[in-house]
Amino acid sequence: MPDPADARSEAPAAPTAGGPASTDVPAEAWSGVHRGPLRAGEWVRLTDQKGRRHNICLEPGKRFFSNRGHFDHDELIGREEGFTVQSSAGGVYLVFRPLLSEFVVSMPRGAAVVYPKDAAQIVAMADIFPGARVVEAGVGSGALTCSLLRAVGPLGRVLSFERREEFADVARRNVTQFFGGTEGQSHPAWELRLGDLAEELPRAGETVDRIILDMLAPWECVDVCSDALVPGGILVAYVATTTQLSRFVETVRAHGGFTDPHAWESLVRDWHVEGLAVRPGHKMMGHTAFLVTARRMAPGEKPPAKKRRPAPGAYGVDYTGPRPLDLPPQVADEPFES
Structure with missing residues (x-):
């Protein structure tokens, strides 16, 4: 992967489209805002x-x-x-002018977008910071990519992997449109690669601070992500179903090189406010996906064993997925009690 400093020195400045330069956001900020x-x-x-x-x-x-x-x-x-x-x-x-949160829900789509409520959670809970080195897979339509690039700034780096070329083309156009690059020019901190993260990330030899997985089977990439993340780095998964959620969380636990995963979802409800008529709105943005985060331990280190025992039957005879390394043997034999 080319050095981002070289890319910044070679890339032309973002166009200001005329007008007094003193009133506009500096072009070198690559904010997508005027x-x-x-x-x-x-x-x-x-x-x-x-x-x-x-x-x-x-x-x-x-x-x-x-x-x-x-x-x-x-x-x-x-x-x-x-x-x-x-x-x-x-x-x-x-x-x-459209806000980023407005742009991503109305832009052309190849794949489903990560909605603003979830993108905000990812940026905050994964602690995406200016100058961060971030990997995302897949890129979808570029919605989350825009939020990541806004957060890391021109001094950071976002490496996006996408297996489908038609999705990559849509994402490239959307990101270029939002950040205002001319034809063929995109954000200097962004690189988009076609291919599977499980195969391409080891070849890239990258060491990164954050990895976001928005894919069908993120548990298949846990070992690869573990090798690429710095100690203290954060792994994030964005999954749609409870079966995906369970499989990923248990795979991360069984790996042993991460802190215990934290899983949640966010729900957004509008409120109607007119004089004395103050009530919840009729529309609500409910479930879109589950989010999971876990932090990478230092090489050779393990997280402390959990003191609280799993619920009866949690890892019983009917459970066939990955098992935590420190699971007491007797827990698997305990029948579920209703």
Whole structure:
């Protein structure tokens, strides 16, 4: 893998799309965010009175059409975001630049995206920091990649593995669109490789701080991840089902080189607030996936044995998965008591 310092020195600066440089976010920050008047080539998010959203790229001379009439892009270019525009048929649209959390749920998809509520949990609970060396597999449509790149900054490194070329192409376009790179130019801290992490990561010879697995069978990569992670590094899995959750957690426990895995999910519920009418909203973002984190122990070190015994029958005769190394022999023989 090329040295990121070389990539940063060779990569052209992110385009500022005109306007006074002093008002904009520095291009070298690679934030994907702009300040100041809206400019040609930027994406904006239109929201109508019913909450329907449209994302458009501003182009001089072009016109936006909807079932509520039309208006010209030139009416938006040059104005500060946070205004309303009225279409020819009386429709009113709120105009803002899209936030990262808004961009990822509306961008083109090849695979399902990691939703903002889960991406935020990964960035926080995996402690993704500026300058971190991060591996992710697979890249999907690039939603989590954008959050990881925002967190590590141009001095960090994100190495993404994706087995399907069509997904990689979609992710590459989405990441380039968000961070504002020109054709063929992407975030200087990002490298996207086609292939299976279990095969490609050992070949890369990488030593990394964090690994995020968003794949069908993450338990198959635990040994490879163990070899690549620094002591104290964090392994994260993003899995959809309870069977995947169980298999991964028990495989990490049986490996013996990680702390006891921590598993959870996040649920988000809106609230309706109007005067005295304060109640939960009718819509809720419930289960999307389970998250698991575990920290790498130093070579040759083992986590302390758990004092609390497993529940009766947890590892009984019906259980066929991996078993913790310090499991008392008698636990496996105890029948389940209802």
